[in-house]
Every structure is written in structure tokens, then in C-alpha cells.
Amino acid sequence: MTVSLEQLRRCHFAVDLGASRTRVYVKGMGLVVDQPSVAAMNTRTGALIAVGEFAEKMTGRTPDYIRVVKPISGGTVVDIEIAQRMLRHLLGDKIRRSLRRKPRLRAAACAPYDADPLAQRAIIETLVGLGARRVELVDTLIAAAVGCGLPVERPEASMILVCGAAATQVAVLSLGSIVCAERLPVGGEAVDNAIVQHLRHEHELMLPNQSVRPLELALDGNGLTPYGPASTEIHGRDVATGLARSVRVDTAAVRDAIQTPLMSVLDGIGKVLRDCPPDLVADLADRGIMMVGGSALLPGFDQLLREATGMPVHIAERPDVCAVQGIGAMLEGRIEPLVLDPLAA
Template structure:
């Protein structure tokens, strides 16, 4: 996907359809939607009951005829009709009417790196259902790099690590393009799942899927580093009796349990570096890695990457909204195109 800044400046709104959250940026208004990508549906009538945070809170607490669905999985739209209905409900009548005043409504959207044509078409059709006459797709990695202020247009290497809920993307950028990139099917959900399975197998404890975030409970303080707390108290349900129970969990064992999914991230970083030219790698030795995405806030993850790679690791300011903020900067015209021959300008 080639970024066309001239076409992006003509867009009226931008959408970041993430696996965990959906974000909408409206030109001139800023970020107007930042809600979980969830919808509650009445399976008998097909009626949409709730979307966003309210639907997220309903997970695991609904009767049989109400289902909480996620139309977006792994950054890809898997249910176009439901994604369209969810977006319409999130935007609301007032915002939709304001957007439809534009006779030729244009939209921009983030697409995961390496997304196949079918996935790109699903994103496009979702926004066309909102009334967009034209949809511009931007690689999520480029949008996130712009959003966190990286000088992607310069002839210098910058490395970005996008930690999502369903996957992790690693890329080296230079001259406004991606030099080398890899997408790893390991994200924050995989780390959560590893902790849940550890507690189930070793402590016979089931964690509530919605009311308790395993990482926030078990990995407090310094998180996955050895300087973290020695123990953490976990509340859940006993596998055998089904009664509520609390256990004291050794956080060192929890750190060992999540090393397997995190090893995949380290392998991806090594692969990207091996695919780069030595000059670019030399730039990265000083600049290091910039982490973006919601899972970048996993306590201690930056420390672990710093120890494993020997490179500086930085967490972007507001890493969870970098991608949509980058799209917004392109829409507002705050990004200037690269001039290859300044003497001729």
C-alpha cells in the first residue's frame, strides 16, 4: 500500500478497525470514537442491543438468546454487515448526518501489514456501507509511525514494534516506506491466554474473562521483570467445585509461563534485522525500537526487549492511539511529502 498524501488530504474521516478497539477520527473534530470492537445481538430477532463498552461489559453475563460478537478479528473484518452496524451505532445519528453532508464522502482506514486483497476489500466495503464513495487504505505500521512522531520520511532507519491484541507487527522504515517487516500471530490476547492456562493447570483456578484482567492482577509493579512482586493474590472460580476461591500465585512462575509467546516477538525482531542492510541496522543501534499499540503497556515488556536485543527501547506517548492519530495527521495535512531534490524546488 503506497501512501498518497494528496488523496488522504481529501478524506473526511479515518477509521482504525483494531482487534480490540475501534477508533474513528473526523477531520476538524479529532478523535471522536474509541470503543471496544464488540456488539451484543439478540439471536432471536437479530436486533442490535448494544455496542462498544456496554457490549463489552455484557460478555459472559447474558442469557442464551443474547450473544456478544466481535466482527473484527486479528485486525481483519470477519463480518462486514455486523461491522457496518456496529460503526453506525458508534458514530450516532448526529455524526453520520454531518459526514453525509459531503457529496463525495471519502474515508481512510488502517490495514494490517501484508493484508491480502480479500481483507482489504472487507475493510473497504465496511466503510462504503457508511456512505463513503472512496476509501484510502494506509498500512497500520506507517500510520502508527507517523502518529508517534517518527521521522519516517527521512533516509534514516526507524524501527517500530506494534503490539496489538491479536498480533504483533515489527518493521523498519526509511524514506517513507517499509524496508522490512514481519507479522507475528502473538499479541496481548496470547499472553493473557498463557496466564489463564497456567492458573488453570497449576492452581485449578478459572479466571473471569471480563471482570479480571490477568495481566493487571498477576503482573503489577515491574511486571515480567525479576524486580516485580514475589506473589500476587488472584480471585477466580475453582475448577472442581465451581465455588469462588483466592490463591497466592508465584509471579516468577507466571513470568515463565508467558515466555513462550514473547519468544515469538524476539524471533520476529531478529528476522527483520537480518533482512535489513547493515547501514540501516547501524542507525537502529542508536535510535532503538519504538513500541506502539495497546499491548505495549504490558508491564516490563520494554525491559525484557532491552535486555534481549541490547538496543534502546522506548514506549510511545499514548501508544494505543498512535495509528489513528497518524491517519488524522495525514488528513489534516500536517505531514509534508518528501522532496527528493530540494535544489529543484
């Protein structure tokens, strides 16, 4: 999945297909799409009813003949046809007409670290269906590091933690490449599910699909740290009676419930550091870890990593759009390549 900056400069638009949100960057226009990766289908006619935010609002509120689907899971396209139709509607007629006028339309896309050939092929076919004649794949870790301003082209270590909805990726970068990395099947959705299960088992309470994210309900303030609020009120449906009910939840118990997915992330960071050359680890002691991705905003997550690793931990200015902004910067030619000329004999 190594692609040169010269090839990326020839691309006309870039796509970041995330499990939670889909983002599209068009050369010369900037970020034009930032919508949930959700589509609503009419199962009787096969028609696409809604996409993006409107489709997400329909989740759990539709009649039998309307199905709300997520064609992207963990950065992998699981339904190419619906993903193509969703992208067409998200782009709109005006942007699609301007792209169709480009001779030999080229596209770039973010792909998860260590994505298998089948997953890469699904991403390529999705964009080919939009009219792209050629598709370049860029590792999400590299794109996110560029987007948050890390000096990835220098001969020094940069550590990045991409906290996605379905997966977490951690890597050490140097000289514009990945030195060592790990992809963990744990993300914001796993933490959400741990909280949902805790509320169901301990309080016999079910949360509606369209409620505010469980994390934001249960973990306000300092969230994962003991300095946060002692308790918080949660509204949901009683499992036994089906009636609306409110309970006051001990946030310490919630912190215990989500330790399992968070410990998996810490284990992944430890494995990457163990595989990393000592010289680069020495750099990281001062530079620390950069967190990007929507789940990086989990209250107190950065403090938890800081205490567990003893390293500085920083959150990017706009962690949710770092990957697409990084690949957009490559398209626009704002990144200077590192030239390593062979020495003359």
C-alpha cells in the same frame, strides 16, 4: 497499499479497526470514537442491543438469546454486516449526518502489514456501507510511526513495534516506506491466554471474563522482570467445585508461562534486523525501538526487549491511539511529503 498524502488529504474521516478497540478520527473534529470492538445481538430478532463498552460488560453475563460478538479479528473484518452496524451506532446520528453532507465522501482506514486482498476488501466494503464513495488504505505501521512522531520521511532508520491484541507487527522504516517488516500472529490476547491456561492447570482456577485483565492481576510492578513482586493474589472460580476461590500465585511461574508468545516477538525482531541493510541497523543502535499499541503497556515488556536486543527501547506517549492519530495527521495535512525530484540529464 501505497497511497499518497495528497489522496489522504481529500479524505473526510479515518477508521482504525482493531481486534480490541475501534477508533474513528473525523477531519476537523479529531478522535470521536474510541470503543471496544464488541457488539451484542438478539439472536431471536437479529436486533443490535449494545455496542462498545456496554456490550463488552455484557460478555459472559447474557441469557441464551443474546450473543456478544467481535466482528473484527486481528485487524481483519470477519463479519462485515455487524461491523457496519456497530460503526453506525458508535458514530451516532449527529456525526453521521455531518458526514453524509460531504460531497463524494472519502474515508481512510488502517490495514495490517501484508494483509491479503480479501482482508483489504472486507475493510473497504465495511466503510462503503457507511456511505464512503472511496476508501484509501494506509499501512498500520506507517500510520503508527507518524502518530508517535518518528521521522519516517528521512533517509535514516526508524524501528517500530506495533503490539496489538491479536498480532504484533515489527518494521524498519526509511524514506517514508517500509524497508523490511514482519507480522506475527501473537499479541496481548496470546499472553493473556497463556496466563489463563497456567492458572487453570497449576491452580485449578478459572478467571471470569469480566475480571481485570489477567496481565494486570498477575504482573503488577515491574511485571516481566525479576525485580517485580514475588507473588500476587488472584480471585476466580474453582474448576472442580465451581465456588469462588482466591490463590496466591508465584509471579516467577507466570513469567515462565508467557515466555513462549514473548519469544515469538523476539524472533520476529531478530528476523527483521537480519533482513535489514547494515547501514540502517547502525542507525538503530542509537535510535532503538519504538513500541506502540495497547499491549506495549505490558509491565516490564520494554525492559525484556532492552535486555534481549541490547538496543534502546521507548514506549510512545499514548501508544494505544498512535495509529489513528497518525492517519488523522495525514488527513489534516500536518505531514509534509518528501519530494524526490528526478535529476535533469
